[in-house]
Amino acid sequence: MAKDFSLVPTAFTEERSSDGRATTIRQMVFGMNDGLVATVGLVTGLIFSGSSRTVILAATLAAIIAAVSSMALGSFLATKTEVEYLKAQIQQESRELEEDPEQELDEMRQIYRRYGFLDAETEILLARLKADKTLWLQLMLRDELGILPESFENPWSNAGWMALAVALGSLPPLLPIMLGSQPKEALIWVIGLSALTAFGLGGVTATVTANRWWRAGISFLLVATIAALIGMGAGTLIAPLLSSH
DSSP: OOOOOTTSOHHHHHHHTHHHHHHHHHHHHHHHHHHHHHHHHHHHHHHHTTOOHHHHHHHHHHHHHHHHHHHHHHHHHHHHHHHHHHHHHHHHHHHHHHHOHHHHHHHHHHHHHHHTOOHHHHHHHHHHHHHOHHHHHHHHIIIIIOOOGGGOOOHHHHHHHHHHHHHHHHHHHHHHHHHOSOHHHHHHHHHHHHHHHHHHHHHHHTTSSSSOHHHHHHHHHHHHHHHHHHHHHHHHHHHHHHHHO
16 A cells, blocks of 8 residues: 655644754754763863873863764664654554454544544544545554654754764863863863853753743753762862872
8 A cells, every 4th residue: 555645734744844943953952961061071070180181182082082973873773763663653554454444443433532523523534534545544643653754853864963963062171171281270161161051052942942041051051060070079089099100
């Protein structure tokens, strides 16, 4: 049976297109936050351990490359697995529709009754579905399983946005070290730029949520602060061990 999903109403498709923007924002926010938090913790920890500028740059750049690769690959695999699972669900529903149409028709009948349609109205809808199996399959996917094929995410796109986001989020804590000479002198700039980035990143999330921008900014700032404090604490504990050698 042909599976043409192009019959979704135009208005509905346009409304769903906003999900693509939401997905991109989600990838960017998640990736930038991960890159920022991990890097600020690492850089501050290395500074407090007394590491040289060269060691900090080398260790942090290696960590960023590993994080970019890991997060991008993870995003790709997660999205690909989800899409494959949903496609398998579509194939299963298609087979069930062909093999036992009466059972599938009864399932749709129960769904429409739960929606509040009268029996006569439900039977009119079912008669329309029996005359158009492509439409029938579409509505089964949407109303029974909550699957919308036109909203499937692209694994390559998600991986690309994630890689870019992690790399961008990792830069603010590292820039002061790259541009400065003494790590401890650059510490205030590391913390300042990281805090500003975290607050701004939180504010961006307010564009797709109902949160106030300043509340979202503060919540992200708190997370980055906790990461920095953990890094500083770890560096303080590690420093004596390094100096003893």
